[in-house]
Amino acid sequence: MVLRRAFVHRLPAAAPDDVSALEAAIADGRIDPAGVVAILGKTEGNGCVNDFTRAFAVRALSDALAGHVGRPAAAAVSLVMSGGTEGGLSPHLLVLERRSAEETGDAPGPALAIGAAHTGDLPAEDLGRRGQVEMVAAGVRAAMADAGLDDPADVHFVQIKCPLLTADRVRAAEARGATTATRDTLKSMGLSRGASALGVAVALGEIDRDAVDDVAIGRDFSLWSGRASTSGGVELLGHEIVVLGTGRGWVGPLSVDHAVMADGIDVEPVRAALRRLGLAADGQLAAAERGRLVALLAKAEAGSTGRLRGLRHTMLDDSDISSTRHARAFVAGALAGLVGHAEIFVSGGAEHQGPDGGGPVAVIVDREGVMG
Amino acid sequence: MVLRRAFVHRLPAAAPDDVSALEAAIADGRIDPAGVVAILGKTEGNGCVNDFTRAFAVRALSDALAGHVGRPAAAAVSLVMSGGTEGGLSPHLLVLERRSAEETGDAPGPALAIGAAHTGDLPAEDLGRRGQVEMVAAGVRAAMADAGLDDPADVHFVQIKCPLLTADRVRAAEARGATTATRDTLKSMGLSRGASALGVAVALGEIDRDAVDDVAIGRDFSLWSGRASTSGGVELLGHEIVVLGTGRGWVGPLSVDHAVMADGIDVEPVRAALRRLGLAADGQLAAAERGRLVALLAKAEAGSTGRLRGLRHTMLDDSDISSTRHARAFVAGALAGLVGHAEIFVSGGAEHQGPDGGGPVAVIVDREGVMG
């Protein structure tokens, strides 16, 4: 077995198109662009319909990668931008890279594993339906295989970039006699995110494959994955899937675990996950432990009941600020209060990702040393 | 010495003009309207210039109180409404009441003390200047005396409602040959809040009286009080001052302490304050301890550096959402993550109230029992 090592580089971004930290890391050898599998980014738009900071960042990152590895190789890197840095959230990039362990000389694992897979194109009429769930479930299994992970219990986070419907795609489907789950393109984003999350849940055995039918998708939020994070993109027709887990074929000091928050302030499960990875996490992470937390990824949403632990909140009734923006700011505060900084990846749009009002959280820790 | 007992009633509000919980508490005898000294409320507007939920709440509360104690007595109650329930913050009222201990039969204190004072009218030309600082310092001392508190160390929270300049007030001052610190009415709010906070700092010995000159007010934010919370109101010309402390002349199970957050996620000093009041506060407050936390009052702001612990945030650059709204949502998340619910009083506008980017926090705990 060829041993590999996973790297997660957390880089600040001074603007949506700021790739200077990436360029610097490539220039001084910290990042080998040929090994980059995916880049996740928090950009500073509103995270809603008219957020162009995501596309702006993708353009800048694509150009930067292409300058090093050429356009085709750059196009294979999954670029997942999440808009919205409300509250103290700090715009940043998480660059996921892997190398041969021979190169790094690390001791044996198990350690953080990164796997990736792309599915074929999703027929428009399958979007938001069982067809998508199954395509994604197969894709997750392929990404697990790519990472050498056999046991779903070793998987802690699955990031999926999924397609959405456009008016043209709906028309093309209808022209060949098919009907789509919705003709509303905005609604198709939620359905695609939800079906993708359920695909993760099926692949990881979190829910039974037979429990998911077309009607449940986007409606029955008692079905969810505690490890899925999905986001839509207009530029792709299939799915880009990245799996993070802990595997024997991987070396190095990094490790990953996950938690499920039952609501936006349910931080104790996250504290428990940090402790499982070796941090004391008594109160807020002290400076030394803070340096060992490489990344935190979470989903935030306002919850459909309009209440948080029985008390009314006003996020759903605020016509000036989208509830998604309220939720990111608030959950960011809760998690930053726990870990001691706000360069964390809190994103919205959590259909079937954790329970209503809550969401999955993944933490990546360097078990050996303090980050530079 | 006549012993007294302080009560703090935390009541939910279903809308800015919802006084049903207050009426119910009066009807069943939990609140004696004649003993109400002040009502602090979080209302669900934007907390900025065009937030009419504050005035709407004041009108509803005034009418409700007047129905029980008459207009003049109702007018003597300090009604301090703070707009903005971002994130999960829950709109609510904090009714501060005091009674004779003979009536309640409690064991001796020391316990939570409530004192109040009103200053005379502030000349417009003194607003935002040393004259206001000194008037407020004298008023704080009067409110301390009203509470029977001699030692500034026993004071943990001073809420002040202060005046602001209007175009008419500026004109009147100029007509008599005086000049005001500013002719900008919005700016006058910040100056008045800041000068009032410095008045608290002087009265409590947090800063030296001679350290404050006109130039420092609104500019030198190294001068601050760790116990002041001030807000402006167009409807008054003097100051309404409420002091919370711990005094020997007071009985009952309630106690108060305070902390200063150095920044928006600096929750450990708050945890320490909770512990001083007898809560374990390991991790998030567990349900039983949560019931003993009667009230939490905090100030939030984005910080002028644009950075949180060295990492860039975007609150000051967001032209869609005021930084004050970002900050309340974020700090609310951090504090709710600590105490386990979001019916907490987080307000903005923190000039000279805590250090730049941070703020004072007061906690009131029932040392004996769990709230009903």
Add this chain to the structure above:
Amino acid sequence: MVLRRAFVHRLPAAAPDDVSALEAAIADGRIDPAGVVAILGKTEGNGCVNDFTRAFAVRALSDALAGHVGRPAAAAVSLVMSGGTEGGLSPHLLVLERRSAEETGDAPGPALAIGAAHTGDLPAEDLGRRGQVEMVAAGVRAAMADAGLDDPADVHFVQIKCPLLTADRVRAAEARGATTATRDTLKSMGLSRGASALGVAVALGEIDRDAVDDVAIGRDFSLWSGRASTSGGVELLGHEIVVLGTGRGWVGPLSVDHAVMADGIDVEPVRAALRRLGLAADGQLAAAERGRLVALLAKAEAGSTGRLRGLRHTMLDDSDISSTRHARAFVAGALAGLVGHAEIFVSGGAEHQGPDGGGPVAVIVDREGVMG
């Protein structure tokens, strides 16, 4: 026949609760509070879900009226507040009053007629369905009779305040075995507005009664009234209906006409209506003619196609500003550009009120003199 005279008083409002202009007009006899039928107001909130300026204004107006005519008579006055003064729109009140012509000594009409009617309570299961359409149609006929108007062609504007569903009302209906058109309370507002507008259209013969079935309400926007303006209110269970028209039983210099804008900048039909009422309206109304325009009432909306005369607009995609706010600001500009000031009544929520993207406009002109 007892001749009557209608008055329309346009009064500025310095804040949502500012009734000083109303009080002044009553004090100096310009308004007889006993004759007030309705007050329409533009208030300065966001006009969306969390706009409390409407309720604040209603409370202030109710209290003011009750001080003159007592609570029961004040409660009979229809108070229709429309939130949102975007762009240059100026917050103001339109007080509709009527008196006996004997008192005013005016020459014979026809002239502006005002009629009013209240329907009984609407069963929750009829809301947004044919039952509501028919109840409103009957109510419009009653209001026409109240104004002495027989011919629908003499009716130019029908303002309706209609009920909405609350969770309690839905539950009560379901408890007695009925089902409501929706369980979504926000959606019920649009359905109620739409069904009310269709009731107007039926009463005025704009559409055939049989053309309206339950499915069409809220969906088939080819059905609309060119004279309806409807808004929902949580505080009522029936409908408050005010009809403006031109009638023989009415005297005085005021007259009313209407136009239908096909889109947000379709101002030429409005110009034609102004000309029918005797204004030259070449270009923008000159100052003298401007003084004769007593009131302009219009509906604005963004249009569901995302295009204005074939060109893409971004109102529907802006997640920072509601499309209703964009539309009010924009249509206000177009109409203020025509009439020369922005103290005009432009409101949103135009389901079945004018064609998609357009809306009805009513203009009231003093045919004799310039307003004071």
Add this chain to the structure above:
Amino acid sequence: MVLRRAFVHRLPAAAPDDVSALEAAIADGRIDPAGVVAILGKTEGNGCVNDFTRAFAVRALSDALAGHVGRPAAAAVSLVMSGGTEGGLSPHLLVLERRSAEETGDAPGPALAIGAAHTGDLPAEDLGRRGQVEMVAAGVRAAMADAGLDDPADVHFVQIKCPLLTADRVRAAEARGATTATRDTLKSMGLSRGASALGVAVALGEIDRDAVDDVAIGRDFSLWSGRASTSGGVELLGHEIVVLGTGRGWVGPLSVDHAVMADGIDVEPVRAALRRLGLAADGQLAAAERGRLVALLAKAEAGSTGRLRGLRHTMLDDSDISSTRHARAFVAGALAGLVGHAEIFVSGGAEHQGPDGGGPVAVIVDREGVMG
């Protein structure tokens, strides 16, 4: 004299980075990329601090132009993006191009003239001061010479892209012993726009050079240009200046004129300008005349008095929506109501550009035919 012809191409944009209409026009020969002098664009961000749609558009346009004429030539094209398409405003590009008349075979002019000039770098300490006014005045004269325009009366519009201060630039100035007009980078944008506008006013003889001193810039708004439109950009250190006028050395059917709106609904001066260019403009432009209007460029702002023709507006008090967004939506409505569509260039930030609350407007008309 070599005769030239100016072209103005108005192209729709489906997104900030949509250059497909530009590419199509180049592909079919309507645009010769070598002749492009400037591109003005309305992009769909908020037009405020965190509007990244401008930079995104600039990146896409630069890349597109560079693909045809190479990087250095592309860099010489002035790209002026204005964020904010509120109300019905339609995102679009205005491509300014010029060719030799020999190529086009048009009859003699005078006709629309386009001139351009770049100034040298502005010392940071001159920004917002007389030094900038004089540098810009000289640059305007150079651009007039480039266009062959001698008489300032022939100039109708001057678009300037000007620099701003950054923290680094302030530090560098201070390091060499100089002081800047402000250390506030946001404020520097307004000062730079204002000083640039005054430079135009001086060059065109609208105000006397001696009337401008450092104190007046950004304060005395009785000084203004009726033909300047200025916007800041962080990416340049000097000024990019484009002049539009009517000159004898130019051929073709296009002509330009200008008007000054005294406030946001003062459309009659614009109507007069359209009439001077041969359009009847009775009421709203009819479809045939609408096709002959090539471009309309206007500045919008809320006005510092808080009143429009004596009536209170709420644009300056709305903490949810920037007054600049309100003003663009509103003025767009007024102007679209006049010209019959909303693919017009309405921008904000009008310091010293037109009177307080009003602004300059330029109109470009094809005197011969209807646009394709």
